[in-house]
Amino acid sequence: MDFPTGGIFGLLRILFKPIIDYFERLLFYRAYLISTLHHSYREAFDTxxxxxxxxxxxxxxxxxxxxxxxxxxxxxxxxxxxxxxxxxxxxxxxxxxxxxxxxxxxxxxxxxxxxxxxxxxxxxxxxxxxxxxxxxxxxxxxxxxxxxxxxxxxxxxxxxxxxxxxxxxxxxxxxDMGLRKGYVEKWGEIFNLELIEVEVTEERIRLMGSTFGKLRPIDRLKAKLFSPNWVVKSISWSKNVIFAKQLTSEFVKYRKELEESNKWQQKTRNSDAA
Known part of the structure; x- marks a missing residue:
């Protein structure tokens, strides 16, 4: 998750960098790791x-x-x-x-x-x-x-x-335009944050709901409340700090889908061979 880096926040970050790095790693490391594992699996098995x-x-x-x-x-x-x-x-x-x-x-x-x-x-x-x-x-x-x-x-x-x-x-x-994050280097390691970015987008969709047709007052209120990126990111991260429960669930779901796909492909190859 991004924290402010300019002005007084930037100065405080420099002064307290070791402490901030420690707590960032404690809160976000597993989420970064799960997102990276998801991308690595896609690179290795989907491509x-x-x-x-x-x-x-x-x-x-x-x-x-x-x-x-x-x-x-x-x-x-x-x-x-x-x-x-x-x-x-x-x-x-x-x-x-x-x-x-x-x-x-x-x-x-x-x-x-x-x-x-x-x-x-x-x-x-x-x-x-x-x-x-x-x-x-x-x-x-x-x-x-x-x-x-x-x-x-x-x-x-x-x-x-x-x-x-x-x-x-x-x-x-x-x-490439810096609108979303892909690979990043942090804590002396390399991570890919694409799954985290996808989950933030999915969270925005869940919060906003469907906006097709005429907007009701409740829809306009949702749009006003959940338009700021920091609001949606905060809600998404609240489900993923320390243990990354939401991201882990998505990764497990992806693994199961991949296993089922591999079984189906193997069954198809065996049928063709027969």
Whole structure:
């Protein structure tokens, strides 16, 4: 939760920083951790790799953070599928727009079903810049192309046609514009606060109720009372200080839904195999 940082509040925060940090950690650490676990699960299980070619799938990470780690550069993630193995792969990753291209040439050895992660040192993070209503991006797409492919017997596989995939990065504009929080560094750790932000929005909806149609006096009163962000955030945080009960409940619910989805997918695969 945010506290005032300007004027006398800023001075008091500097003077009493160790005490304030202690109580902030006591009150909010579990909520930060649960929100981060929720995001990590989504990163690991909800985001599926893309097929690069038969037997190979990949992902590209263009943001500065991944699974509670700060990346030094963007990263490409590769692994083989369906039991395939490759002795050597040479590929390029090219991030581009109409004005510039950033390119890395990568050589991968011994690719199997264990993922390999490699740094894309020539490609910058996709950090947006804003000038009024104009958004500036360092690149609009990332194209990955296989140049050489060698099987497990070290023999080169003839590539009869270009093997390339184009990925268009997507952005969380509200986070990039500072309207909502994503990754933050606090107490010497890295957290993702997207679930907390979602719960604040859900709390606002619960408090305001439906506003469709003609507003009744009670609806206008609710709008006046619950329009200030600090009011809604205070109510939301009152349910999550220390033990993060509401956030924990949402995370447990998400885990159950994920388990049910995995069971259904496994059942579908078994039926197809039969």
């Amino acid at each position: 599926c790799p893309e097929k690069l070619t038969d037997g190979i799938e990949y992902r590209i990470f263009w943001e500065p953070y991944y699974l509670r780690k700060r990346l030094v550069t963007p990263m490409i993630w590769l692994r083989s599928t369906n039991g395939a193995k490759f002795h050597k792969i040479v590929l390029t990753a090219t991030a581009s727009n109409r004005k510039i291209k950033y390119q890395d040439t990568i050589t991968v050895h011994g690719l199997d079903d264990t993922p390999i992660q490699l740094a894309l040192t020539s490609i910058p993070f996709r950090e947006l810049k804003f000038d009024g209503n104009i958004v500036y991006t360092p690149y609009d797409r990332i194209t990955t192309e296989i140049l050489e492919l060698h099987g497990p017997d070290e023999c080169r596989i003839n590539i009869m046609y270009p093997i390339k995939k184009c990925l268009q990065p997507f952005d969380n504009l509200e986070v």
